[in-house]
Amino acid sequence: MNMLEIKGVCKNFGALKALDTVSVSIKAGDIHGIIGPNGSGKTTLFNCITGVHKPDGGSISFNGEDITGLRADLVANKGIHRTFQAGKLVPNLTVLENVMSGVQDPVGSVIKDTILRLPFTAAKREKEIEEKARHILEITGLSKSTHRWSSDLVWAERQLVQIARAIISEPKLLLLDEPASGMGAKEIGEVENIIRQVRDMGITVIVVSHDVKMLMNMSDMVSVLNFGQKIAEGRPEEVQKNPKVLEAYLGAE
Ligand SMILES: Nc1ncnc2c1ncn2[C@@H]1O[C@H](COP(=O)(O)OP(=O)(O)O)[C@@H](O)[C@H]1O
Numbered sequence: 001m002n003m004l005e006i007k008g009v010c011k012n013f014g015a016l017k018a019l020d021t022v023s024v025s026i027k028a029g030d031i032h033g034i035i036g037p038n039g040s041g042k043t044t045l046f047n048c049i050t051g052v053h054k055p056d057g058g059s060i061s062f063n064g065e066d067i068t069g070l071r072a073d074l075v076a077n078k079g080i081h082r083t084f085q086a087g088k089l090v091p092n093l094t095v096l097e098n099v100m101s102g103v104q105d106p107v108g109s110v111i112k113d114t115i116l117r118l119p120f121t122a123a124k125r126e127k128e129i130e131e132k133a134r135h136i137l138e139i140t141g142l143s144k145s146t147h148r149w150s151s152d153l154v155w156a157e158r159q160l161v162q163i164a165r166a167i168i169s170e171p172k173l174l175l176l177d178e179p180a181s182g183m184g185a186k187e188i189g190e191v192e193n194i195i196r197q198v199r200d201m202g203i204t205v206i207v208v209s210h211d212v213k214m215l216m217n218m219s220d221m222v223s224v225l226n227f228g229q230k231i232a233e234g235r236p237e238e239v240q241k242n243p244k245v246l247e248a249y250l251g252a253e
């Protein structure tokens with residue numbers, strides 16, 4: 001069984017078919033890349049998966065469970081977390097605090113703590129979260145920025161903090177929307193490494209990017225969108241030489 005099964009998903013904005021019967025299967029343990037020119041529907045697909053938009057047609061199931069049109073917070077509770085293209089951080093928190101704020105307690109844990117009435121629970125819990133956050137800052141190469149204000153970060157650093165915040169709750173599936181946007185070649189290489197490490201933590205990753213080279217480098221599978229339709233899919237080396245893909249990027253003559 002595939003971890004995520006997207007079947008015939010449609011999303012319209014007025015007359016525009018932002019997604020036109022898109023089907024994609026995501027295998028557990030993969031880094032699955034989604035490429036496509038600007039406006040091809042990549043972010044809309046993420047929005048449909050994560051409950052930001054309700055699809056107008058089709059279905060989405062996660063580990064065999066139908067999650068089509070489920071509310072965003074409920075999708076997150078199932079273990080699907082994401083980053084946003086124009087990444088927002090909490091401005092008056094430090095990098096460490098921003099990452100700590102990504103923790104989503106499983107439903108019921110608060111109640112359990114209250115019943116047990118352990119006076120040290122909250123403090124102990126916070127200490128645990130802080131340790132975890134520091135570990136994730138190491139993985140994402142952000143340790144040196146632990147106590148900086150998030151408002152002082154440059155664009156590339158903000159992207160990394162978003163990833164760090166998204167993985168602290170150990171999602172099963174992580175959706176990254178343009179994680180390397182606005183980065184130079186060296187930084188893109190670093191992001192690639194970080195994404196591989198995230199996958200090695202046991203998190204399945206879907207990465208959206210218009211940067212073909214980056215996605216071809218690190219993805220196990222690649223799906224290609226163009227004008228809201230899936231035009232190709234396969235291993236990077238196959239997709240790379242697909243004439244439809246070349247045409248979408250080079251423009252039809
Ligand atoms: N909330 C919205 N309202 C109206 N049109 C939208 C909305 N979101 C996206 N679109 C349109 O849908 C198309 C796909 O957008 P998007 O998914 O953001 O593309 P991508 O992420 O591939 O660049 C674009 O034409 C965009 O203008």
Ligand SMILES: [Mg+2]
Pocket residue numbers: 042043044085
């Ligand atoms: Mg987008």
